[in-house]
Amino acid sequence: MNVATPITSSTPAISEAERARRLSEVNFARGSVRYESGILSDEIENLNARYVAGEITSDELTAAILASDTVRAA
Template sequence: MQLDTQGHKLLTAITSEERARRQAEVDFARGSVRYEGGTLPDEIERLNIRYIAGEIDSRELTAAILSSHTVQRF
């Protein structure tokens, strides 16, 4: 397994189309949160950046968000 300089797992390079799709997905989620009157914490934005860059996949993003201390649990 290859790691980046911060010790994160590297995925196979993603295409520019995939990167654009991921960006649109994250932008939609941000918009949804803002519509509800919220903002995404820095921790989640850092995860989003890694997801858009292809460092993590959607399953890993979801797991990291759900395990985050910033997620409110009901």
């Protein structure tokens, strides 16, 4: 999957509280990966940013990560 590939979502704009919750969720996941001596690729970080911004849902984020070149290469 190419990060530039648009993922369309009918998700409405999210509140600041939801944005903060999503950021906390992403930071926790990022910390877990780092704890295992890993780092997230730019592709995954871009997807995370789109999720935090409310552009994609949690299900869309998960699907995009699973379809990414990063996961397939692992």
